[in-house]
Structures are given as C-alpha cells and as structure tokens.
Amino acid sequence: MKALFLEDTKVFKMKDIPMKEEQNKVTIKVKTMGICGSDISAYKGVLPLGTLPRVLGHEIAGEIVSVPKNDKGLKAGDKVAVEPYQYCGKCYPCSIGRTNSCENMRVIGVHENGGYMEYINHDIHLVHKVPEDMSPIHAAMVEPLTISMQAVDRVLVKKGEHVVITGAGTIGLLAALYVKYLGSVPIVVDPAVKRLEIAKELGMDYVFDPVNEDVVEKISRITNKKMAEVVIEASGAVAAVKSSIDYVSYTGRISLVGYPNEEIPLPTFLITKKELDIKGARNCVKKFPEAIQLIYEGKVNVKPIITNVIGFEEMPEYFKKISKNPNDYLKVIAEIN
Structure with a gap:
C-alpha cells in the first residue's frame, strides 16, 4: 500500500509498504484525511512531540475492511470516523475519566504512524460509525469539531x-x-x-x-x-x-x-x-458521536471551512502552499480514490 512519510523537515516521500492486519484491531481503508495545523508544524520542524520519519495524519475517515467480534455493531463495509487519541486507561487522568489528558497519550500521526496511507489498523473502541450516506469529506471534519x-x-x-x-x-x-x-x-x-x-x-x-x-x-x-x-x-x-x-x-x-x-x-x-x-483544553472526551450527528444533520455547517479537496498524491505540494500562505487556506482534505 502507499504511505506518505515525512522523512525530514519539509521532505515527504511516498513509499510502498506491506498492508498487515493486526489481531484485535479494526482494519480501515482510508478514504479522506485532513491536513491539520499540527501537521504543518511537523512539516516545518517545529512540533516537539513527534519523531521522524513519520506518517502524519490524525483527521481520518474511511471504511472498515475487517473487524473483530464486538458489541458496537461494527462490521465490514461500515463508514467510520477515527478517534486518534490512544490513552492508557491506567494513569490518574484516565482513572477520573479525563482520558484526553492521559499521561501516556499516543496520538496516531504524531507518536506513531497515522492516516496518510491507504490502510490503517486501529483500536475498536476508537472507531466510530458514521451514517452510510455521510460524505467522507465531511466525516474527516469530525475530529477537528471534537x-x-x-x-x-x-x-x-x-x-x-x-x-x-x-x-x-x-x-x-x-x-x-x-x-x-x-x-x-x-x-x-x-x-x-x-x-x-x-x-x-x-x-x-x-x-x-x-x-x-x-x-x-x-x-x-x-x-x-x-x-x-x-x-x-x-x-x-x-x-x-x-x-x-x-x-x-x-x-x-x-x-x-x-x-x-x-x-x-x-x-x-x-x-x-x-x-x-x-x-x-486538548483533544476530547466522548465527543465523537455528538460531533458526527451535528455535522450530518447540518447543525454545524462545515462546508465553507473546507477550502480545498485534493488528491492523496497532491499532499506534498499543498504542504508547501499552506506553509507559504497559511491565511489562504482553512481545511484542506485529501481523498484516496
């Protein structure tokens, strides 16, 4: 599968890497992914949290390819939005329900490879079904809304x-x-x-x-x-x-x-x-289901905020453009066809 790696500051490289399903995780075919301000910071070398090389991307929507047995009703073919914040469940903030502030937080696209590739594997409790007819472009806006x-x-x-x-x-x-x-x-x-x-x-x-x-x-x-x-x-x-x-x-x-x-x-x-x-305020706690409905029902109109929809392979070019003229862009979303 294709994966876009940030190799060094302002240096992207598209690579072919094996696609491996992981036991007890959901395998998702990525449909859309947003470019976040933190991705631009990583590109410019001013994001202190991550290491390189890294596949960026934490604003992700896609379709389930395979899924373990679960009580969430998730099945292959479901359209989903991905919650990227992987918390430990053991530290003090997690123990009081504030998992967004986990002391051992790992965010995909920051601490480990993220969504700028054709398939990802992710924890089932962090995968949220979206309505079948919800636009995958709009589904990629769920994470920033949260x-x-x-x-x-x-x-x-x-x-x-x-x-x-x-x-x-x-x-x-x-x-x-x-x-x-x-x-x-x-x-x-x-x-x-x-x-x-x-x-x-x-x-x-x-x-x-x-x-x-x-x-x-x-x-x-x-x-x-x-x-x-x-x-x-x-x-x-x-x-x-x-x-x-x-x-x-x-x-x-x-x-x-x-x-x-x-x-x-x-x-x-x-x-x-x-x-x-x-x-x-950082990340979110239990906001994904409500955010999905707010966007789907049009109660939060995300369309004017999406300034560009681009192809996956155009992403390096748009990172340059956004870095040079940040005020010309709001949300840029890439599609994988």
Whole structure:
C-alpha cells in the first residue's frame, strides 16, 4: 500500500509498504484525511512531540475492511470516523475519566504512524460509525469539531452568553459554530480578512480585525460594558492570548486551545482582580458521536471551512502552499480514490 512519510523537515516521500492486519484491531481503508495545523508544524520542524520519519495524519475517515467480534455493531463495509487519541486507561487522568489528558497519550500521526496511507489498523473502541450516506469529506471534519467542542465545554458555555473566539482557523470557526448551536453569541476576532469573510459566510454577526479595530471597545458596546463571559483562545498567538484577559468579563472564563510556540507571561494581578477561570483544553472526551450527528444533520455547517479537496498524491505540494500562505487556506482534505 502507499504511505506518505515525512522523512525530514519539509521532505515527504511516498513509499510502498506491506498492508498487515493486526489481531484485535479494526482494519480501515482510508478514504479522506485532513491536513491539520499540527501537521504543518511537523512539516516545518517545529512540533516537539513527534519523531521522524513519520506518517502524519490524525483527521481520518474511511471504511472498515475487517473487524473483530464486538458489541458496537461494527462490521465490514461500515463508514467510520477515527478517534486518534490512544490513552492508557491506567494513569490518574484516565482513572477520573479525563482520558484526553492521559499521561501516556499516543496520538496516531504524531507518536506513531497515522492516516496518510491507504490502510490503517486501529483500536475498536476508537472507531466510530458514521451514517452510510455521510460524505467522507465531511466525516474527516469530525475530529477537528471534537477539539472545538472540548474547548467550549471546558468553560461551560451557557445559552445567551457572549463568547469571544480569538483565531478564525478551523478550530476557531468550528468553535464559533458550536457556540451558536448552543444558543450563545459568538464574537470572532482574527487579523486575516479572508478568514473573517468566511466567518461572515458561516453566519457570524460579530467579526473583528484586532489590527485595525478597537476590539475591546467593540465587545464593550455589544455586551453593554460587561465584556464577554467567555473567551475561547484558538490561535496560539501571543497577542491573542494576552488580549483574552482584556476581552473577558470580571469572573469570566477563558479556554486555551491554541498551542503557543513560546511561553507567555500573563498579568496575574489582573487575573486575580477579575477572579478569572482559565482552563487548558486538548483533544476530547466522548465527543465523537455528538460531533458526527451535528455535522450530518447540518447543525454545524462545515462546508465553507473546507477550502480545498485534493488528491492523496497532491499532499506534498499543498504542504508547501499552506506553509507559504497559511491565511489562504482553512481545511484542506485529501481523498484516496
């Protein structure tokens, strides 16, 4: 089978490797896979978690080829989305049900080979059936939606609350859509004009450019000077992380889902004075079934976020393009025909 290996920084190589089924695992024919920001970071040599050479890819949808006996009703021919977070089930976070923060976490496409190949073997409890008529392109969006849902749910967003989302990339825009689905008011902040246009296309009423607009004043006006009860920081940008403190209300909540490339000093006096709740968010816990239904039923419209659908063998070319002009792309999904 064909597998796309990242051999070194910015060096891909397509290889033919044996396809082996593994006992007690589901064998899946990969249909679609998304290019994630962390994949781009690995390509550029700035992702500290993985080692090379590596087959990247953790946003995966496909079709079951073979499956062991199971109580999930999974069978050969089923269309599925793949949950990539392999947790140990033994550490303290796992023991309290927070498997997304497993101390021994292994993510496919990061710590071991992922979905940029024709077939994968995966643990059955991490394979989720999708409706037969669900587009495999949309099924590849399930994993990123679960990340956004985790970020929003970490800070217990309530109906009617104002929620600032800093960063209008895939995770930020999916978070905005989920916030709107919950009946809250999303406010999207990003300096990239193209991304703000997509936010408008998705139905966002409040979109602001922090470079050319006074976002604090805008949020103050929208919230009758209270400021936003919640901020979802989805960019990882230093300025955005710091601005979160200004955007949020007294007693507000901040969810940090973007990964900064450096440590960021924060104004602890102001955090204490405003008595803020600041929480990290990573991966997800038990979000896949709901995410599948939200996309399938159109309650979260992922279509405008998918800027390009490409062929498997075009992936190296698109990694170059995305690295050079990241604001020209949101979600790029590759298909294996």
